[in-house]
Amino acid sequence: MTILHARRLLCRSFSSISGNPLRVCVVGSGPAGFYTAEKMLKAHQQARVDIIDRLPTPFGLVRSGVAPDHPDTKIVANQFSRVAQQERCSFFGNVTLGSSISLSELRELYHVVVLAYGAESDRSLGVPGENLKGILSAREFVWWYNGHPDGRNLNPDLKSSDTAVVLGQGNVALDVARILLRPSTELATTDIAGHALATLEESSIRVVYLVGRRGPSQAACTAKELREVLGIHNLNIFIQESDLHLTPSDEEELKSSRIQRRVYELLSKAATSRPKQAGLNQRELHFVFFRKPDSFQESEERAGHVSGVHFEKTVLKGAGPGKQIAIGTGEFEDTKCGMALKSIGYKSVPVDGLPFDHRKGIVPNDRGRVLSDTLDPTALEEGLYVCGWLKRGPTGIIATNLYCAEETVSSISEDIERGLLISSMSSPKPGRDGLLQLLHDRNVRVVSFGDWEKIDSEERRLGSSRNKPREKLATWNELLKATSE
Structure with missing residues (x-):
């Protein structure tokens, strides 16, 4: 039996054991993040996908970038909500990569980390x-x-x-x-x-x-x-x-x-x-x-x-x-x-421990696989991937992220099949439980998707009296207060 064949058998048996599922963390809950989560859940039936975002609200630019007079463009949020409501998926808002938790810690907690947090600078x-x-x-x-x-x-x-x-x-x-x-x-x-x-x-x-x-x-x-x-x-x-x-x-x-x-x-x-x-x-x-x-x-x-x-x-x-x-x-x-x-x-913002091309404003990657050396396409950061603007630059429309996510998830699947994540997947990872324990220890107030639904309900209630689809809660205090009501 060849080493490659053994690796493939190990990865297949690994992903088929429900007690030891593939733990995936997606950083960023915009279109790139949600499309990635959706594709991962479909491609890997035993995968558990957690989406984290620094905001208490999901959907990224669908909520904060699409113009208010373009309501039809925002309908995609309904699709993303269905993803978040799946049993194998969780959303955790108010969690900031770099301060609430480091990239190295996420990589210890999860078999696969996909960075899809977009571009939040100019x-x-x-x-x-x-x-x-x-x-x-x-x-x-x-x-x-x-x-x-x-x-x-x-x-x-x-x-x-x-x-x-x-x-x-x-x-x-x-x-x-x-x-x-x-x-x-x-x-x-x-x-x-x-x-x-x-x-x-x-x-x-x-x-x-x-x-x-x-x-x-x-x-x-x-x-x-x-x-x-x-x-x-x-x-x-x-x-x-x-x-x-x-x-x-x-x-x-x-x-x-x-x-x-x-x-x-x-x-x-x-x-x-x-x-x-x-x-x-x-x-x-x-x-x-x-x-x-x-x-x-x-x-x-x-x-x-x-x-x-x-x-x-x-x-x-x-x-x-x-x-x-x-x-x-x-x-x-x-x-x-x-x-x-x-x-x-x-312009995208780098975080500690992440290779970054400051001239292009992206993470160097090969079809979503993060490269640790831009001059060597075989020098990959095991288990670390990118999607969206962080991967390709701030271009395209919402649907562009669908094809971008398909490519990144395809790369992840290929790497699992070829046994390239062997060291990451050779043992169980804490995943969601480990993440929540760490955030609890640091007194980080996590906003769940259920909490977001409280925010959503309150915004719709406020909007209804003003003939608006919603009246957005626009401060951190208002958003967090709504989660506890």
Whole structure:
């Protein structure tokens, strides 16, 4: 009998003994985490899967990232709830990797650990004036209006100016522009956070500039998002028709991407549409292309506060087949504003004991298997995997995580079948019982899925009296208090 054959027999007998199940911990309860848990439960009938999250609430960006006026996108939470309610699955909220428990401790407790905690930081522009007041990341702003407890105290100033600049032209950039420009009466029946709605009702913002480094044929949004913002009631759209001129390279890009081609067509149509009649509540959205921020300008009247953005004009230069990058021309122009939102990308945060590629902002991996040496694809961290943005970078839509999870779970299954987890799986692991004991010893207040259902019930009760699907509890104290009522 070969060693490999013996390993396979051991792994098969291991996974078939209900008293010694495969213990799996998924860190992060967003789409990547829940899809991973769902696929693991289906692929391994004896597996026990525990999902931990630093928040008391599950569902990640489905709850705190998807715009409040996109309720259909949030329906996937029902599917995730069914996963969490399975007997072989548990959710433990208010558990922070790195402080409540270390990665090395999780690896001792579980045969397999899958990190799927996403990207909770922001890329930096690295230009002068970036720390002026009034300059926020789109992530912070999204968390604020979605009732994320870490965004509750953001308090953006929407009254001191009528103009905001949004840097970026992806879906998140369009989301924040739409929230700023859409009538608050239309947002009032969504699950937008109450504190955000109150601020938006008094907002003075009437003009938003959506600024991109490249041209309309490279805009990173989807046609669905673009159609939605273009359809806002009483909104005038401004696009320089000269920006819509296509070079041969642009045409090649559009030929190879149906999505980008549709986006370009929508922008072209919007550029030639007649402005709506001016009125008291008339609002403007300006799509500005071929500009990159060179610096932020400080207000003379309000020390330390942003008053505008100094832009450098750009042109596109070929950087390989089907790819063009923006380079500066040395020409500059200013755009006045009292608020700037940076929507230039999210960034994942490393934890102790985790290999991390700081340049790419991801964990080095091979189809979800964590690599301990980026130069050696065979140097694997046994029993440690990644999924979602931590694995591939902050790209894609919710459904992208489904395919991402399928790949990671496939890698886990292959490794079990090939006996590559032999040292991890050669003995029973404490799993859930060990985790709860350790957290109890450290006085960590664990929020179960049943506790979350209490939060959910309270939010729905509060929302029903205000003609909203829910009124989100937006502070840590409110969320934790609801679990004990």
